[in-house]
Amino acid sequence: MTVQTIAKKEDYLFPSQRRKEKLFILWPPFLITAFVLLTTLLNLAPQETNPFTWLLAVVFIDVAHVWSTLFRTYLSREGQKKWQRQLILVPLFCYLIGVFLHALGPQHFWRVLAYFAVFHFVRQQFGLYRLYDGKETSLFDKVTIYSCPLIPLLIWHFNGPQDFSWFVPKDFWYFPNETLAGLLKWIGPSLVIIYLLKETLTLKELPLRPKHLIVLGTFLSWWTGIVWMANDWAFTLTNVIAHGMPYFGLIALKHFNRDEHARKDQLIPLPSKATVLWPLLIVCLLAFFEEGLWDILMWRDHPVFYGLLYTSGPLESFSLKALIVPLLALPQATHYALDGFIWRRT
Numbered sequence: 001m002t003v004q005t006i007a008k009k010e011d012y013l014f015p016s017q018r019r020k021e022k023l024f025i026l027w028p029p030f031l032i033t034a035f036v037l038l039t040t041l042l043n044l045a046p047q048e049t050n051p052f053t054w055l056l057a058v059v060f061i062d063v064a065h066v067w068s069t070l071f072r073t074y075l076s077r078e079g080q081k082k083w084q085r086q087l088i089l090v091p092l093f094c095y096l097i098g099v100f101l102h103a104l105g106p107q108h109f110w111r112v113l114a115y116f117a118v119f120h121f122v123r124q125q126f127g128l129y130r131l132y133d134g135k136e137t138s139l140f141d142k143v144t145i146y147s148c149p150l151i152p153l154l155i156w157h158f159n160g161p162q163d164f165s166w167f168v169p170k171d172f173w174y175f176p177n178e179t180l181a182g183l184l185k186w187i188g189p190s191l192v193i194i195y196l197l198k199e200t201l202t203l204k205e206l207p208l209r210p211k212h213l214i215v216l217g218t219f220l221s222w223w224t225g226i227v228w229m230a231n232d233w234a235f236t237l238t239n240v241i242a243h244g245m246p247y248f249g250l251i252a253l254k255h256f257n258r259d260e261h262a263r264k265d266q267l268i269p270l271p272s273k274a275t276v277l278w279p280l281l282i283v284c285l286l287a288f289f290e291e292g293l294w295d296i297l298m299w300r301d302h303p304v305f306y307g308l309l310y311t312s313g314p315l316e317s318f319s320l321k322a323l324i325v326p327l328l329a330l331p332q333a334t335h336y337a338l339d340g341f342i343w344r345r346t
Contacts, residue, residue: 007209013131014253024249025128025208029217029242033224036234047163047231051304054236062240063287064280065247066335071255071279072342075267079342082280086338094333098326106321107171113329114171114208121243122149125218127343128246132211144195148218151188154225155181164232185227190217217275250343252276 009015013025037043049057060206071129073079073087079089102109129145130137156162174315195215199207225238255262288305295306297315313334315321 007231011132011134011209011211013250014208017253017257021210021255023250023328024252025246026213026217028245028249029221029238030213032241033217033220036229036237037223037246040229045074045229045231046233047297049233049236049303053233054200054302055305057237057240058290059287060284061244061248063331064283064290065244067283067286067290068248068279069335069338070283071173071251071266073338076255077265077267083338083342086341090337091330091334094337095326095330096334098329099322102322102325104140106325109325110168110171110316114166116333116336117166118153120339121155121239122146123340124243124247125149125214126247129211129214129322131343132214139199144191145215145218146192147188148215151184152222155184156226158184161228164230164235188219188223192216248280252280290328290331295322297328 005075009018012018012021014021036045065166073083098109098113101112125148126142126145133141150326157172157174158177161170192215196207196212199212221238221242222337225235229235229238256265256279291302292306292309295302296309300314301311303310315324
């Protein structure tokens with residue numbers, strides 16, 4: 001067996017931009033996992049997310065990547081033509097369902113949104129694998145890539161409430177069971193090892209193609225944040241960076257690649273140079289504004305950024321919250337729903 005990278009040009013989604021593809025799509029899970037583990041090993045890792053880590057990771061990566069969907073859908077001529085009906089109906093249904101759930105009780109709203117987010121995060125990893133697989137994915141391969149995020153999530157459910165949460169405390173259902181949690185801690189790594197052995201024997205070389213990096217990166221980032229480190233800081237970094245950066249990469253390489261067709265496709269005119277920086281600035285500003293509304297109207301937990309705008313108290317009216325909270329969450333919910341079909345074999 002030859003120990004070498006066997007990835008070929010045709011293995012990549014953007015063959016002419018392989019370096020950027022590696023940096024922004026394939027490497028982020030490895031880089032953030034290495035950072036978290038090294039920082040923890042050196043006793044430099046905090047247990048909780050500080051305000052500036054929150055700003056960088058949550059606002060400028062997690063929330064901003066949600067807004068970057070605009071460039072593939074509402075701001076894309078091709079996207080508007082291709083998904084015209086969905087672009088109208090999806091946000092409408094998401095908002096109406098959100099209002100209904102919040103009217104039943106805030107916990108119902110946050111729980112459904114949390115599991116919707118989980119579905120989206122898990123499906124993105126399978127979607128990336130399918131994009132790189134280039135063939136009909138076998139059942140075992142599907143089980144393996146799905147297990148990389150799902151097993152840590154199941155362990156979280158079986159361990160019970162942790163010092164971190166998806167959106168709000170106790171937005172998941174929990175079924176404490178130490179035996180099942182312990183069993184899953186063996187099953188998860190075993191599936192990945194068997195997958196790598198299978199690929200190695202099939203290829204007769206070390207499996208380092210992009211689709212294999214998706215499996216390994218997903219496994220390492222999800223297990224580090226939820227199972228091995230299991231604190232708010234590690235979970236936040238591994239969860240949002242390993243998820244958001246590859247999405248940014250797909251958007252940038254697909255729609256801001258200096259290609260004439262890509263530039264003309266955007267409803268906002270694209271400059272001929274620095275085509276990635278200005279849309280990145282736009283989505284970061286939108287994300288900062290959105291989080292400002294959340295903080296001013298609801299949470300009041302980031303006064304260092306928004307404190308000067310605390311001119312009155314947060315929302316107290318149950319009726320108003322039932323209308324406004326689903327509206328604030330609409331970009332996320334719409335992103336989760338649209339993402340299910342806008343990247344299919346493009």
